[in-house]
Structures are given as C-alpha cells and as structure tokens.
Amino acid sequence: MNSKQSHRSEETKKAILSAAGKLFASKGYDTVSMREIAKQANCSHTTIYLYFKDKETLLHQLSMPSLTHLKQKMQAIVQLDAKMPEDKLKEISNQFIHFCLNNKNLYTIFINVKSTRIDEQKPKLEINQLRLEIFSIMKNVLGECLSLPNNDQLLAYSRIFFYNLYGILSTYSYQHEPTEELLERLIPTFELSLEILISGFKSNLKLSEEKQ
Amino acid sequence: MNSKQSHRSEETKKAILSAAGKLFASKGYDTVSMREIAKQANCSHTTIYLYFKDKETLLHQLSMPSLTHLKQKMQAIVQLDAKMPEDKLKEISNQFIHFCLNNKNLYTIFINVKSTRIDEQKPKLEINQLRLEIFSIMKNVLGECLSLPNNDQLLAYSRIFFYNLYGILSTYSYQHEPTEELLERLIPTFELSLEILISGFKSNLKLSEEKQ
Amino acid sequence: MNSKQSHRSEETKKAILSAAGKLFASKGYDTVSMREIAKQANCSHTTIYLYFKDKETLLHQLSMPSLTHLKQKMQAIVQLDAKMPEDKLKEISNQFIHFCLNNKNLYTIFINVKSTRIDEQKPKLEINQLRLEIFSIMKNVLGECLSLPNNDQLLAYSRIFFYNLYGILSTYSYQHEPTEELLERLIPTFELSLEILISGFKSNLKLSEEKQ
Amino acid sequence: MNSKQSHRSEETKKAILSAAGKLFASKGYDTVSMREIAKQANCSHTTIYLYFKDKETLLHQLSMPSLTHLKQKMQAIVQLDAKMPEDKLKEISNQFIHFCLNNKNLYTIFINVKSTRIDEQKPKLEINQLRLEIFSIMKNVLGECLSLPNNDQLLAYSRIFFYNLYGILSTYSYQHEPTEELLERLIPTFELSLEILISGFKSNLKLSEEKQ
DNA sequence: GATGAATGAGTATTCATTCAT
DNA sequence: TATGAATGAATACTCATTCAT
The missing domain is CATH 1.10.10.60 (Homeodomain-like)
Known part of the structure; x- marks a missing residue:
C-alpha cells in the first residue's frame, strides 16, 4: 500500500x-x-x-552525490600502492576531466566560488568543502611526484596544475560534441600537458634550489 | 544634408x-x-x-573592434625586434589576460564556440577568425621561443599554453573582485606558470628529439 | 470500537x-x-x-467558541451584583479590547459583516448572532450606567460607545508591537475615553430631557 | 504628432x-x-x-493627491472666521468621514502605520507627513472648541476624538452599501457622537481643573 | 533617424485544494 | 480515518522586442 x-x-x-x-x-x-x-x-x-526547497537546493542535491563519488574514486586511486605517483596523478586528473565533462553543470559550480551570500550558505559550504578536499588530494599526489613537502611552492605548482585542467575544461565544455568522442580527441593533448607540466615543475624546482 | x-x-x-x-x-x-x-x-x-538586430548582434559587433585592437597590440609587441622571444610571449600573454579580465563578457564569447544556430552565423565566423589569428600570433611567438617550426608539435604546445591562460581566466573571471586588484594578485602565479610551461616544453622537446 | x-x-x-x-x-x-x-x-x-470544508470554514468554526467564551465572561461580570454599573462597563470593555487584540483575526471577522455570498452563509449568521448578543450586553450595562431603558437613545449611545472601542482596535491592531505591551500603553487613554463618553452621554441626556 | x-x-x-x-x-x-x-x-x-515602479508606488501615487486635496479642504474650512469652532470641527470631521468612505483603500493606508521598512521609505514618509498634518488640523480645532492650549491633555482628547471617527469608519467601510446612502444613514449618529464627545471633554476638563 | 507606448513570454515561488491509496 | 503525491492558478516583477508615430 x-x-x-x-x-x-x-x-x-x-x-x-x-x-x-x-x-x-x-x-x-x-x-x-x-x-x-x-x-x-x-x-x-x-x-x-x-x-x-529551491532551485539552488535542487542543484546542490544534484551535485553533492556525484562530487562525493568523484572524491571517493580519486581517493581509491591514491591509495593503490602499486602505482607510481605520476601515474596516479595522470589517472586522477583523467577522472576529474571525465567527471567535469560529464557534468558540465557541476563543473561550473565547482569552479565558481562566487557570490556566497552570508545568509544560509550551508549547502554552498558543503560544496566548497568538497572542492577543497579534491584540490587537496591532487596537491598531495603532485607533492609525491615532485618529492615536495606541503609548502607554498607546492601550492603554487598545484594551482598551475589546476589552471591547466580548468583551461581544458573551459575550452571544451561548451562544445556540443558527445562527451566520449570529445574525450578521445582530448586525451593525447591532455597527457602531453601533464608530462610537460611535471617536467616544467621539476626544472623550476631545481632552479629555485640552485638559487638558495 | x-x-x-x-x-x-x-x-x-x-x-x-x-x-x-x-x-x-x-x-x-x-x-x-x-x-x-x-x-x-x-x-x-x-x-x-x-x-x-539583436542584443546578441550588438554584443558581437561590439566584440570585433576590441578583439581587433587586442590583436593589433599583440602584433605590435611581436614586431619589436629588440625583445627576446620569451619576453614577447610573456607580454602578449599579459595583454591577453588583461584584456579578458577587463572584458569578462567578451572572454566568454571568445572561448565559447557554442550553439551556432544555422542562420546568421556570419558574425560568429568573424569572431572565430579573430580567435584563430590571435591564437596564431601566440603560437608563432611560442615557436620562436622554442625554435620550433609551425608543425603539429608546436600546435599541441600552444594548445597547452592556452589551456593555462584559459584556466586562469575561468578561475578568476567570475570573482567580483575589482580587476586591477585581481591582476596584481594573479601576476606572480601567472608568470611562474609561463616559466614552468616553457621549461616543460623545452625538456619535452629534447626528449622527443632524443627518441627520434 | x-x-x-x-x-x-x-x-x-x-x-x-x-x-x-x-x-x-x-x-x-x-x-x-x-x-x-x-x-x-x-x-x-x-x-x-x-x-x-475550507480554510474560511475553519476560521469560522474557530471563531464561534472563542466568541462564546468572551460572551460568557462578559455575562459573568454583568451578574456580579456587588459591582457598580460603570465599573462593570469598564471591565467588560476591557475584556473586549483584550480579546480583540489577542485575536486580531477574529476581530476582523467580528467587525466585517462584508461580502456575504449567498451560499452557505449559515456560519456567518451564527457569528452575527453572537456579535449582536455581545453588543446587547454592553448596551444593557450602558443602560444601567445611564439609567436608561432600552430605547432608541440608548441604541445610539451604545453605537457611539462601540465606535470608540473599534476605533482603538482598528488603530492598533495592525501594529506589530506585542499585545501586552500595547495594552499597557493603551489602557490610560482607553479609560479616559470611557469616562469622557459617559459624562458626555449624561450631559447629552440631560439636554435632551430639558428639551422635552 | x-x-x-x-x-x-x-x-x-x-x-x-x-x-x-x-x-x-x-x-x-x-x-x-x-x-x-x-x-x-x-x-x-x-x-x-x-x-x-511598484504596486506600492501605484498605491501611493493614488493616495497623495486625494489626501492633499482633503487637507486643503480642511484648511479652508478652518480659516473661515465666520464659523464657530464647533461647527468647524463638525465640518472637517464630516469631510474626513466622507473622504475615507469614498476612498476605502486610502483609509486603510491612512490608519495603518505598520511595517515601515527602513529602506526606501520615502513615499511612506510623505503619507505619514500628511497624516500628521491632518491629525494636527483636527487637534487644533478641537483645542479651539475647548479653549485648550496645545498640551498633553489636548493630545489625549484628540486621540479619543479620532478613535470615534476611526470606529465609525472601520464599522462601515466594509459594507457594500453605496457611499452616499451610507453617509445619510450615518450622519445623525455621527453628529450626536461629536456633541457627546465635546460635552464629555468639557466635563472632564472641569473635573481635572477642580482637582488641581 | 528616432522614440514613446505597449506587450507577451518569461522568472521563481506559494497556496489551497484534490486524488488515489 | 488519514495521508502522501500532485497540481493549476496565482503572486509581483523583468525583459527583449515591436508598432505607430
């Protein structure tokens, strides 16, 4: 009944x-x-x-589970001891890109920190929390790759790392091409960008060590 | 009369x-x-x-001259023989970022190729043309920096270069912070990212040359 | 069962x-x-x-008992032989004001005879009945005060008496001030108005008697 | 054209x-x-x-001219030197009642001081201003009638005077009877109430003078 | 060439009420 | 007897656009 x-x-x-x-x-x-x-x-x-309750609430209820899911996937990858740090980084970045292209709406939320009104910002806070956690996961893996402790330099590097991801996303997320096709087309460039960034980070790191 | x-x-x-x-x-x-x-x-x-005809048309007609202006500025910088390629790259990128943050609306047009309805897509095509030209300018300067001819590898590199710029823009262009303040805050990271990318490109280049 | x-x-x-x-x-x-x-x-x-059946019906069914209660309270006061007529009048008026300010909604019903749709006006009639009874109680006590029989003159006087009460109520019942505070503020003016009205009635009475 | x-x-x-x-x-x-x-x-x-601009603005633009008109009429009556104070009072009260019954909407505004939000209360303030002026005119005439200076006692009396008017209005303004008929029916009671109030005020005045 | 008047379609949200269970 | 699901009508207000002049 x-x-x-x-x-x-x-x-x-x-x-x-x-x-x-x-x-x-x-x-x-x-x-x-x-x-x-x-x-x-x-x-x-x-x-x-x-x-x-709200259009906004609808959006957030829509976002939270999939963002949480993304985070869990990322964490799982991180914890695979067998993997090399760089491969981990590549894979979680891949997950991230996948996710964002599949959830174009969420991706905007994810990036826009904007307009947080003071009153009743609870749902926004939750999302923000998740954002930070996801960012943190990637930062840590990047730290592993570069054998860097959690310092300002790592922070700057991971920001740049993120810019690269966001750049890819913002370039392609408005295209109407089906996501899977798009991804296939993107992946080579994307992997190349990872390699370049990492070697870039490494040389920059050396350079800054020499200076000291 | x-x-x-x-x-x-x-x-x-x-x-x-x-x-x-x-x-x-x-x-x-x-x-x-x-x-x-x-x-x-x-x-x-x-x-x-x-x-x-339209609000949209207005926006497009508006975009053209200012994008043209940007292009001209960029070309002027490129033609300064005195400057080192890397400095040129830094400066035109700077112009680009400045321009985009000061014209948040145009930036979206610039990046979004989206939703091209069949009818009256002429203005969009014009904009696209400009986009490609600007992209081309940067690509060439990057080529100079890396002593690379206009081949696929340069294309891939410049895409990655653009991702970085777009990433910065898409991260910050929704912030309500006044543009000048924002820029001040951004520039160090931005310059760092350029250096890293360039050295990344260089090592990657070496690597790919060794392979052959 | x-x-x-x-x-x-x-x-x-x-x-x-x-x-x-x-x-x-x-x-x-x-x-x-x-x-x-x-x-x-x-x-x-x-x-x-x-x-x-209705939100409106609910309101009406709700009004009846509490109006009945008010009426009973008033009747109880009237029947206290020990009290002077003027004190009775003061007290029942006080009750009335209290009640109305505490039931702002009912007060409107009470006063508004308005918009009687033809169908299903039974509950409205009941309320009207009560209104008349309450009005009648006050009229009678006023009659006692002025030693007037139940004639047209008493009717006119009690109407005026009611206007005074309604005037107070309609002036203050939209204020958002907490009822008790409001009452405290109101009572002096309210009591003064009673005294003035009663002495006004008395002189008018004398005057009309002289004329005859 | x-x-x-x-x-x-x-x-x-x-x-x-x-x-x-x-x-x-x-x-x-x-x-x-x-x-x-x-x-x-x-x-x-x-x-x-x-x-x-607004529903509220509409209401206010609707109210201001007629309220202003009312005020002017009242002032004109006050300035007629030939008239006795009591007749003036009677007449301006009459005007007031007339006006309110003919503008049932405005009457509610006029009485409700309520919910003045802090922001952009300009139009409300204008209305409030007018209210006070109209109230003041009546108070002064009442002062003339009673040979009272502008003191607290006069204030209390005029409040009571107003309650009477409001009471009449709130009792009858919801009736669907055509206004003119209604007025005809009301006037005798209304005039009686004025007389009663005035003689009530006078005796109360004497009483309070004796006390001192 | 220019403009004031006018409008239909649209926005998020709330409410009293009904229907199927 | 009781209730969750569902809805149509309504609210004030905004906007890009068109028409007559």
Whole structure:
C-alpha cells in the first residue's frame, strides 16, 4: 500500500533530478527554468518544490552525490600502492576531466566560488568543502611526484596544475560534441600537458634550489 | 544634408557601442538590459534596434573592434625586434589576460564556440577568425621561443599554453573582485606558470628529439 | 470500537482548531497556510479538509467558541451584583479590547459583516448572532450606567460607545508591537475615553430631557 | 504628432489609476493583483510598470493627491472666521468621514502605520507627513472648541476624538452599501457622537481643573 | 533617424485544494 | 480515518522586442 506510493514518489524525484541534471549540464544553471525542468521531468513545476526547497537546493542535491563519488574514486586511486605517483596523478586528473565533462553543470559550480551570500550558505559550504578536499588530494599526489613537502611552492605548482585542467575544461565544455568522442580527441593533448607540466615543475624546482 | 545626418547616426551608433561595452564589461552580458544600455547611451532603447538586430548582434559587433585592437597590440609587441622571444610571449600573454579580465563578457564569447544556430552565423565566423589569428600570433611567438617550426608539435604546445591562460581566466573571471586588484594578485602565479610551461616544453622537446 | 475511533477523531479536530487558533491569532488569517496549521496540529494538511470544508470554514468554526467564551465572561461580570454599573462597563470593555487584540483575526471577522455570498452563509449568521448578543450586553450595562431603558437613545449611545472601542482596535491592531505591551500603553487613554463618553452621554441626556 | 501619443499615454495612466483606485477601494490593497488592475484598465500588466515602479508606488501615487486635496479642504474650512469652532470641527470631521468612505483603500493606508521598512521609505514618509498634518488640523480645532492650549491633555482628547471617527469608519467601510446612502444613514449618529464627545471633554476638563 | 507606448513570454515561488491509496 | 503525491492558478516583477508615430 505505502510502497506503491513511495515508489512513485521516488520515481518522480529521480525524474526531476535527472531532468535537471541534463538541462543544467547542457544549458547551464541560470538559463534553465523550473518549468523547463518540470516539463522534462513530466510533472508540474510545483511538484519540484515538493522535493526541493529551491532551485539552488535542487542543484546542490544534484551535485553533492556525484562530487562525493568523484572524491571517493580519486581517493581509491591514491591509495593503490602499486602505482607510481605520476601515474596516479595522470589517472586522477583523467577522472576529474571525465567527471567535469560529464557534468558540465557541476563543473561550473565547482569552479565558481562566487557570490556566497552570508545568509544560509550551508549547502554552498558543503560544496566548497568538497572542492577543497579534491584540490587537496591532487596537491598531495603532485607533492609525491615532485618529492615536495606541503609548502607554498607546492601550492603554487598545484594551482598551475589546476589552471591547466580548468583551461581544458573551459575550452571544451561548451562544445556540443558527445562527451566520449570529445574525450578521445582530448586525451593525447591532455597527457602531453601533464608530462610537460611535471617536467616544467621539476626544472623550476631545481632552479629555485640552485638559487638558495 | 545627408552627411550631417549620417554623421549624427554614426555618433549614436558609437554611443550605443561604447555604452554597451562598458556595461557588458562591468556587469556581464546577461545582467545588462537594453534599457540600461540606452540610458547610458543617451538614446531610446528602441533606437538600439535601428542599428543592431539583436542584443546578441550588438554584443558581437561590439566584440570585433576590441578583439581587433587586442590583436593589433599583440602584433605590435611581436614586431619589436629588440625583445627576446620569451619576453614577447610573456607580454602578449599579459595583454591577453588583461584584456579578458577587463572584458569578462567578451572572454566568454571568445572561448565559447557554442550553439551556432544555422542562420546568421556570419558574425560568429568573424569572431572565430579573430580567435584563430590571435591564437596564431601566440603560437608563432611560442615557436620562436622554442625554435620550433609551425608543425603539429608546436600546435599541441600552444594548445597547452592556452589551456593555462584559459584556466586562469575561468578561475578568476567570475570573482567580483575589482580587476586591477585581481591582476596584481594573479601576476606572480601567472608568470611562474609561463616559466614552468616553457621549461616543460623545452625538456619535452629534447626528449622527443632524443627518441627520434 | 466506534467510540474509540470517534474519540481520536475528536482529538484531531481539536488539535487542528487549537493550532489554527494559535497561528491565526499570532500571524493573521491570510499569512497562515494550511500546511503550517497541519504541522502545528501534527497531522497532514489533507486531514484538515476532512473536518473543515475550507480554510474560511475553519476560521469560522474557530471563531464561534472563542466568541462564546468572551460572551460568557462578559455575562459573568454583568451578574456580579456587588459591582457598580460603570465599573462593570469598564471591565467588560476591557475584556473586549483584550480579546480583540489577542485575536486580531477574529476581530476582523467580528467587525466585517462584508461580502456575504449567498451560499452557505449559515456560519456567518451564527457569528452575527453572537456579535449582536455581545453588543446587547454592553448596551444593557450602558443602560444601567445611564439609567436608561432600552430605547432608541440608548441604541445610539451604545453605537457611539462601540465606535470608540473599534476605533482603538482598528488603530492598533495592525501594529506589530506585542499585545501586552500595547495594552499597557493603551489602557490610560482607553479609560479616559470611557469616562469622557459617559459624562458626555449624561450631559447629552440631560439636554435632551430639558428639551422635552 | 507628439501630442497624440502623449495624450494616449496620459489616458492609459489615468485608466490605471482609476482601475487601481476602484479595486483597492472595493477589495483592499493586498487582495488586488497587478493583473487584475491591468485587466480593469484595459492594458497589459506590464504597462503598469511603465508608469509605476511598484504596486506600492501605484498605491501611493493614488493616495497623495486625494489626501492633499482633503487637507486643503480642511484648511479652508478652518480659516473661515465666520464659523464657530464647533461647527468647524463638525465640518472637517464630516469631510474626513466622507473622504475615507469614498476612498476605502486610502483609509486603510491612512490608519495603518505598520511595517515601515527602513529602506526606501520615502513615499511612506510623505503619507505619514500628511497624516500628521491632518491629525494636527483636527487637534487644533478641537483645542479651539475647548479653549485648550496645545498640551498633553489636548493630545489625549484628540486621540479619543479620532478613535470615534476611526470606529465609525472601520464599522462601515466594509459594507457594500453605496457611499452616499451610507453617509445619510450615518450622519445623525455621527453628529450626536461629536456633541457627546465635546460635552464629555468639557466635563472632564472641569473635573481635572477642580482637582488641581 | 528616432522614440514613446505597449506587450507577451518569461522568472521563481506559494497556496489551497484534490486524488488515489 | 488519514495521508502522501500532485497540481493549476496565482503572486509581483523583468525583459527583449515591436508598432505607430
């Protein structure tokens, strides 16, 4: 008796999340309207408010699980002792790129720290927390690669590392090409960029050691 | 007489472009309304439609001259024989970053190739042309730096070079911090990233030469 | 068994009434939503419709008992033989003011005879009945004060007496000040107004007697 | 050429004001929607925003002229030297009642001091100013009637005087009876109430003088 | 060449209410 | 008896655009 209803409810919620996910991803958070989402989810736009307090809340409920998932994947890779640091770095970066291209909407959230209003910023904080953690994971692996402790230099290097990733993403995430094809096309350049950065870091490191 | 009228008309058009330019730059394309532009340009909002079919068209017509200006500046730098290639690269990159942060709206156009509807894609093509030229300038200077001819390897390197720039831009262009402050904060990391990339390119180059 | 069920049902109904009463009183009829009432009453919002056709009906069913209570209180005061008529009048007026400020919503109902749609005006009639009874009680006490029989002159006087009360209420019932504070501030003026009215009535009475 | 357009514009503005006036008066500010007003005014709801920044602004632009008019009428009456103070008081009170019953919407504004948000309270302040001036006019005339200087006692008396007026208004302003009929019915009671209040004030004044 | 008037489509959100269970 | 799911209508307000002049 109850189960039928609650099943339906869950279906609706999923439909909404999936619709919102697709739309946000393809058109961007701001451009998508609640009515549009509702139409795509085959329900009334008021129904959305039954499940999500807000457009923003909807976006965040949409983001958190997949970001968490990404983080876990990354951590798993990091913990594989058999792997070389550079391979780990390559792989987690790959995961990151994959993820972002598959979740174009989230990627924007992920990068935009912007406009954090003071009041009721709880959900934003959670996301921010995740961002920092993911950033931290990559920074640590980069540290391993370069045998660098967690200092300012490592911080500067990982920022540059991230710029590279973001640059790739922001260049390609608006393309309408199917993600998998896109990735295939991207990967060689992307791997090359990793190698170049790492050797760049290494020479810069040597240089700065010599100076001291 | 005709000339007087057409002169006035030119003036109005310029006023609109200038107003739109300022507003788009400071507040972003989406946030600015046609009425706002009209007010700033000291004309009626309907007048805008006399000169520009669309808000979008206005944006595109607006982008062209300023991108052209940027291109010219870059070319001028390139032609200074006195300068070392690496310094040229640093300076034109600096120009580019400056320009993009000062024209946040254009930056998005510049990067987004997106959503090309079939009809009336002419202006988009023009912009694309400029993009390619600017990209080409940087590629050439990078070629000079690395003593590389215009081959696939240089292409790959310059893509990576661009990713770095885009990454910086996409990370910071949504921040509401005043541009000048932002730049001051950014420049050290930015210059560091250039050095790292260049030495990265160089080692990678050596490596690939050794392989052959 | 039936009794157990109907008992529970009674309880729910009471809970709803009590919740609605509190909320209407503190926030006003329009501002309170059915869901809010349901939450406060610990039931689903649909349950409310089991007992009350309408939000409006709920309000009316809610008004009756508390108005009845007010009436009973007033009657009790009237029947205290020890008290002087003027003191009785003062006290019942006080009760009335208290009640109305504490039930801002009911106060509006109480005063508004308005918009009587033809269908289903029964509850409104009941309220009207009560209004008249309360009005009648005050009129009678006023009659005692002035030693006037129940004639047209007394009717006119009591209308004026009521205007004074309504005037106070309509002036202050929209203020957001906490009721008790408000009352404290109001009472001196209110008591003064009673004295003035009564002596006004008395002189007017003398005057009209002289004329005859 | 211009005149035809500007004529049309003025017509539209008038239509909106008139529609809003009627609707606010009959149903109350909160209950009336912008779309409703637009329909009544035979224009699109967006057109309203061409002429009035806000629903609130619309209300205020609607109120100011008629309140100002009321004030002027009152002042004119006050300045008639031939009239006895009591007659002046009677007449300006009459004007006030007339006005309020004819502008049921404004009357509510006039009485409700409520919810003055800090930001952009300019229009409210103007109204408040007028309220105080009108109140002040009546207070002064009352002072003349009672030969009282402008002291606390006069203040208390005029408050009571106002309660009486408000009481009448709040009792009858929701009735759907046509205003003129209503007034005819009301006037005798209203005049009686004035007489009673004045003689009440006088005896109370004597009483308080004796005490000293 | 230029503009004021006007509008339809759109925004997020809230609410009282109904329906199926 | 009771309830979760669902919805249509409504809210104030904004915007790019068009039409008549």
